[in-house]
Amino acid sequence: MNRESDQPSWGFLRSKRWAGYTGLVVVFSIVCALLGQWQFDRRAQARAEIARIDANYANAALPLEEVLPSLDAYSDDDDKWQTVEMTGEYEERVLLVRNRPNQQSVGFDMLALFRTDSGNVFVVNRGWIDAGNTPDEPGKIVAPPEGRVTVHARLKESEPEIPGRETSGDMLATINLNDVADLVEQPTYTGGYGLLSAEFDAATEEPLSAEAGILQPKPERDEGPHLSYALQWYVFIIMAWIGLAYAIRMEYRSLYPQSERTKRQDKKTAERKQRRGLDDGEIEDALLDAHR
Template identity: 50%
Template structure:
């Protein structure tokens, strides 16, 4: 009985030596499995970031829809829009115009650190005692700070006596940590805090305040804000860019695999056929500008 040489018995089990054609088997190696894992993690991260941009775009489009529906709508009585002192839905009622009649109370609160046309200033927050006996806070515009850097040199004085106010609804702002109340200045338009400062905790609107649009009779007020911008921003392009990054990463991995295949299978019939096809395509296409420039430089 003839025994086959050991090298013949184990021919399929040995590792290919340098220069031996190995096909695509290297794609099952531990190193390439690591590449796949990194590509998967990168792709998942890109998808999550793209979804985040899509969510931000949806929020911007919802804000534009609110502006279109509410900003130019006719004024309605405050009591109809806000039937209770704590009722307000920012997703539906933001920018709606309300009308209310009452009398401004004496204290003007200054919400500091507000950007304006002349730099940093304050928002003028005036409590309005309505005909129903409740207190509604009105933002009467922006004023620049004076030499002391905290309060205006002159605070606009509202009209005395009965006044009819039109204002656009905005949500109460949260308390800002680290910003304390000093005198008339407050860290934010936090309505529960303003109600406490105005000694009207049980009779104040604490969910929404109004940004002044017009009043009769008119009094002095600060700079009123410009209409909000109807711009959804670049979120859609940013989201699509994250998907482009995935395509680029996959293309890079495919290119790296092809290059490694060529290196490991150099001299094989398959690689030779690919080289001949590539050379034939190049011949039919003719020399490129880069080839002509290289020829000139070589000459």
Template identity: 45%
Template sequence: MNRWRFAFSRRWFGYLAVAIVFAIVCVLLSNWQLARRAEKTHEISLVTDNYDARPVAVDALLPDLDAFDPADEWRPVVLEGTYLTDDEVLVRNRPRGGQPGFEQLVPFRTTDGSVFVVDRGWLPTGNEQDLPDVVPAAPSGTVTVTVRLRPGEPTVAGRGAGEGQIATIHLPELAERIGEPTYTGAYGLLVDESPAPAETRPAAAQRPVADEGAHLSYAFQWLIFGILGFVFLGYAIRQEYRALNADDPEEQERAEKRERRRREKRTDADVEDELIDASR
């Protein structure tokens, strides 16, 4: 036991404390990765359950202007009314496939007089200006539209936008601009319009890819790192024990056994390499 007394010194207790703190950090990071995975799997389940559901009337899912159940995200709803083209805006900083672009938002006044914000799709930035080359006009007159529900976005501090543009899809801000009773719980990604527009519509929103990422493997990796901290600590203690007791007969005998085992495991290639090194 006296040979191991060094391992109970203040120095080694300090190393142990570092290993414990490192392990705790690794566990916290592992839990964080598991939480991220849970968020991803929840998002995937929403798309799987809701994306191709049968469309229903908007007031069936949004009974009030500020109502929205996150479980209804991606659910298709049907609205009838007219587009308020004078109040349409472009949402800045919407890259797609590595290309910068905008989203076209057009308020839609339903037959009951309330306004619902419709995202008609994506438009690429022009080649010669920081705007789309063409902004397709929404259909005029009475239109029936089908959209998929999406929650509004928060504001981003310090991010501005020019005339006729908006930095984020912050529905209360849009409602203030429109100046009419407006749905602020959710907006809609356009699926189709009837009658169809005279011009080609913006690029439709893409179906989200069902990919939960590598969060689970990262979580296991962090746990392994936490365990390896203690393994390394044990290895360091063992190495110092061997150094302090190199003259001990029992330790010398164990060292000779280790060397014999190492030599027995050598391959012919190892022997040849040693002979070549010795001849240089």
């Protein structure tokens, strides 16, 4: 009996169930696309950082006032890693930044206050030191050299504040230059600070071998796995739609096993199996059936 309802139709896709499945795949695809774009953005940021390293790290030192014409100047990261030169004297006061990692240990960064000949204070990170007997106390604090010196330092931007962590005396939670300026209470550069590169006697221009902490090495030129992660998210989108299409196909076959479409698909499947022969699993199944 050929009733109209028995005729093959894709009308079942208009049901609430299949609308829900399709909506779920659409939402999943949107989320994956956003995550993929986020990874592309992170890759772009990493490549921009590599470009800054290549452009600035090996440059000759430029006068500090030329790179930072005002105390709060910082040129959208374009000046990052540029070596700046300044002449003046270190102050005796040293600030410490806690919870700074170095390989397998956590210690402190030493911040020296360098008073330039112009009278402004520039913050110089003189390297990392290990903790002492307790994690909250530093080990040996190395004093900066005395007298007039010329300093070369690679420029970095001020770090943001960390919620829930506060400055305690001369102990900082992060290298936030506004916090440093509040502590120093003197005209202080807040647009950027410097990672110590070299020091020279201002009178003789001879390099100084003053002891310092462990200096930060040259940053790696590594963009990370962001490209592969981004592509993976788009592969997930393709897999989701393939899965939906497969589910629709299986639903159609279960509803209309005798339809011409289903018969043609079964015939093609049988012909493919015949051309390639039986696989090991099918041979084992046939042998088991023969002995039953």
